[in-house]
Amino acid sequence: MTCYQEISGPACGSNLIMKSGRSAAGTQRYRCHNPECKTKTFYRYKACEPGIREQVVDMSINGSGIRDTARVLKINKNTVISTLKKSRAALSR
Ligand SMILES: [Zn+2]
Structure with a gap:
């Protein structure tokens, strides 16, 4: 990654x-x-570690909010948002 x-x-x-x-x-x-x-x-920074992006996506699929995801993974809320945006862009291609 x-x-x-x-x-x-x-x-x-x-x-x-x-x-x-x-x-x-x-x-x-x-x-x-x-x-x-x-x-x-x-x-x-933790958000750059491999696996974090997958965890962010998994948590969003399971219905976790952005705040919850950020808190559980101990990353910035903005990082969660940008990670989800990137993932959605990749999925809709
Ligand atoms: Zn320094």
Whole structure:
């Protein structure tokens, strides 16, 4: 799954971000190269992980609202909305 979300440091908002290996669970890890930054490594925003999109779609099919979906998956409400929009566009093709 490709992630189109712009990666920036969660602590400083810097875009001096380099990939830095993966966690044991396979989550992409990033390193912030801003010298002022206190958060040197962080993980990619959860919505970008493979499987989240499928879970968002599954929950919507099962009748979950956008708020519920966002809360259960611990992602942003706007991410749920854009994920559903993209999925519907793909389905109606
Ligand atoms: Zn940073």
